[in-house]
Amino acid sequence: FGFNYGDPSDGTVQMFLHEHWWRWFNRKTSFFDTEFFYPFDRAFGYSDVFFVQGPLHSFFRLLGFDISRSWTFTTLICLLIGNLGWSFLSFKFFNSNLARIFFVLTICSTSSFVGYFASEPNIAGYTWISYILLLILKIRYYFIENKELEFNRYLGLLLLILTIYALSCWYAAFFSVLMGVIVLFILIIFEYSNVIQIIIKIFQ
Numbered sequence: 001f002g003f004n005y006g007d008p009s010d011g012t013v014q015m016f017l018h019e020h021w022w023r024w025f026n027r028k029t030s031f032f033d034t035e036f037f038y039p040f041d042r043a044f045g046y047s048d049v050f051f052v053q054g055p056l057h058s059f060f061r062l063l064g065f066d067i068s069r070s071w072t073f074t075t076l077i078c079l080l081i082g083n084l085g086w087s088f089l090s091f092k093f094f095n096s097n098l099a100r101i102f103f104v105l106t107i108c109s110t111s112s113f114v115g116y117f118a119s120e121p122n123i124a125g126y127t128w129i130s131y132i133l134l135l136i137l138k139i140r141y142y143f144i145e146n147k148e149l150e151f152n153r154y155l156g157l158l159l160l161i162l163t164i165y166a167l168s169c170w171y172a173a174f175f176s177v178l179m180g181v182i183v184l185f186i187l188i189i190f191e192y193s194n195v196i197q198i199i200i201k202i203f204q
Contacts, residue, residue: 082127
């Protein structure tokens with residue numbers, strides 16, 4: 001474990017929980033036993049279960065990479081995928097290529113993000129919020145266009161992805177939902193009639 005980057009304690013924990021998936025695929029442990037909370041054998045994760053990252057880490061292990069390199073590659077790929085999401089999102093808000101580039105660079109290079117990523121690599125999952133926002137924009141479009149079937153499909157997809165997100169990056173999913181609830185309350189106060197229409201459409 002001496003090759004991990006970021007905070008030594010947090011990085012080691014994450015690496016260990018990523019490795020649990022590889023050990024499970026090789027039938028060396030049960031699915032719900034991370035071998036982490038001894039003497040208890042029914043604990044699946046710590047705060048993050050790494051539902052997406054774990055199988056990806058296992059793929060690199062299958063290719064012959066050691067635990068630290070597999071975990072590093074997994075983290076960097078997750079970061080790259082998330083940052084591509086911000087690139088896609090920039091096309092929804094900006095017409096200028098310069099503005100799009102500036103937006104993505106700003107998101108990717110903020111001091112808080114770089115600082116957290118340097119100390120706690122699982123923060124890479126925060127970049128996936130970009131795809132949550134893209135889905136919400138899609139749902140909003142279908143609501144405005146009164147396309148009920150597509151609206152319901154994408155709403156169901158959003159709930160499924162949020163569940164997977166929570167199993168992969170708990171803190172990011174929790175704060176995303178929390179911010180969504182706060183925004184909903186603000187909309188109820190200032191856009192009461194529109195919110196009621198959305199609620200009625202969801203439960204029809």
